[in-house]
Amino acid sequence: MKHLKINLVTKFMVKLGKHGILHGHVAFLKKHFYLITMKEFLEDRKRMSKKVQAIYLWWHKPVIDQELLQSLPNLKVIANSGVGMDHLDLKLVASFGVKMANAPRAVSSSTADTGMALLLASARRLVEGYHIAMSSGMEYSEADFLGVEVTGATLGIIGMGSIGYKIALRAKAFEMNILYHNRTRRKEQEEQAVGTTYCEKIDGLLQRADFVMVVVSLTPQTHKLIGKREMELMKPTATLINISRGAVVDQEALVTALQTGVIRAAALDVTHPEPLPRDHTLLKLKNVIITPHLGIKTDKATYMITEEAVENILAALNGLPIPSEVLPS
Numbered sequence: 220m221k222h223l224k225i226n227l228v229t230k231f232m233v234k235l236g237k238h239g240i241l242h243g244h245v246a247f248l249k250k251h252f253y254l255i256t257m258k259e260f261l262e263d264r265k266r267m268s269k270k271v272q273a274i275y276l277w278w279h280k281p282v283i284d285q286e287l288l289q290s291l292p293n294l295k296v297i298a299n300s301g302v303g304m305d306h307l308d309l310k311l312v313a314s315f316g317v318k319m320a321n322a323p324r325a326v327s328s329s330t331a332d333t334g335m336a337l338l339l340a341s342a343r344r345l346v347e348g349y350h351i352a353m354s355s356g357m358e359y360s361e362a363d364f365l366g367v368e369v370t371g372a373t374l375g376i377i378g379m380g381s382i383g384y385k386i387a388l389r390a391k392a393f394e395m396n397i398l399y400h401n402r403t404r405r406k407e408q409e410e411q412a413v414g415t416t417y418c419e420k421i422d423g424l425l426q427r428a429d430f431v432m433v434v435v436s437l438t439p440q441t442h443k444l445i446g447k448r449e450m451e452l453m454k455p456t457a458t459l460i461n462i463s464r465g466a467v468v469d470q471e472a473l474v475t476a477l478q479t480g481v482i483r484a485a486a487l488d489v490t491h492p493e494p495l496p497r498d499h500t501l502l503k504l505k506n507v508i509i510t511p512h513l514g515i516k517t518d519k520a521t522y523m524i525t526e527e528a529v530e531n532i533l534a535a536l537n538g539l540p541i542p543s544e545v546l547p548s
């Protein structure tokens with residue numbers, strides 16, 4: 220027996236359908252569920268409301284608020300298409316008896332790759348170099364674009380969940396010394412296997428790292444976790460890489476730190492807001508690389524998140540333990 224759900228992929232379908240990526244997702248979802256797109260839902264809301272048992276949130280859409288939750292008496296589960304859940308009011312959703320799940324397995328490799336790509340690009344000034352090389356007739360000497368060496372440098376990973384762990388594995392291949400900070404320490408065997416050193420206090424990590432990679436979820440506790448004080452603890456030669464959420468870093472403090480040489484550079488896949496307004500100072504600084512939240516975006520990862528969502532939804536609808544359940548903290 221198929222289950223009913225709202226499928227919220229309409230916007231994505233328009234954008235990617237012609238490349239054939241989304242057709243695969245839809246076909247896969249249709250194997251398991253009766254699909255209702257958000258558009259179909261809104262067109263016939265009264266009739267559809269009772270039928271919806273699960274929502275698959277595609278790139279944070281739509282907004283899940285009290286009004287929507289009240290209108291869906293049979294809703295059992297919301298499955299998110301990424302790992303970050305900061306766009307959901309977890310307590311509100313839970314108060315309706317609705318379970319929630321994310322997709323950590325699907326996204327960890329692709330997001331770790333994005334983090335390493337930013338680290339390498341910033342260290343070796345790839346974006347500046349690209350622009351010079353692509354501007355014909357531009358003269359440059361060997362002394363230009365002097366980067367910093369990655370091999371043997373110290374990487375501090377803040378947030379050692381599944382993405383942080385994959386970053387550590389990649390950094391090991393670059394012969395980096397790896398420090399990490401996490402609310403809970405990973406098992407010693409895991410630390411030894413990857414060659415990481417735990418820093419109980421974030422300050423020690425900031426003082427020692429040449430590259431600081433921020434991978435924590437955005438919560439009230441991590442909002443502006445990296446502020447003026449933290450940047451001042453970093454080495455003036457250090458680079459800050461943020462692949463978590465823009466609001467984890469105090470952006471005003473970051474602008475000042477980059478302008479005054481408190482830190483060497485920043486590489487950001489996330490900003491607050493996204494995208495930044497055109498006149499934002501961060502967009503004018505030479506020692507910043509910004510990418511448009513590329514995090515998980517690979518063909519394989521986007522397909523895997525749909526598979527993981529299906530697994531989570533089926534478990535919830537069958538009253539089984541949900542593999543990637545997220546509880547309100």
Ligand SMILES: O=C(O)C(=O)CO
Pocket residue numbers: 300301302303304326330462512513514515
């Ligand atoms: O999984 C997520 O929530 C992401 O934003 C990855 O970039």
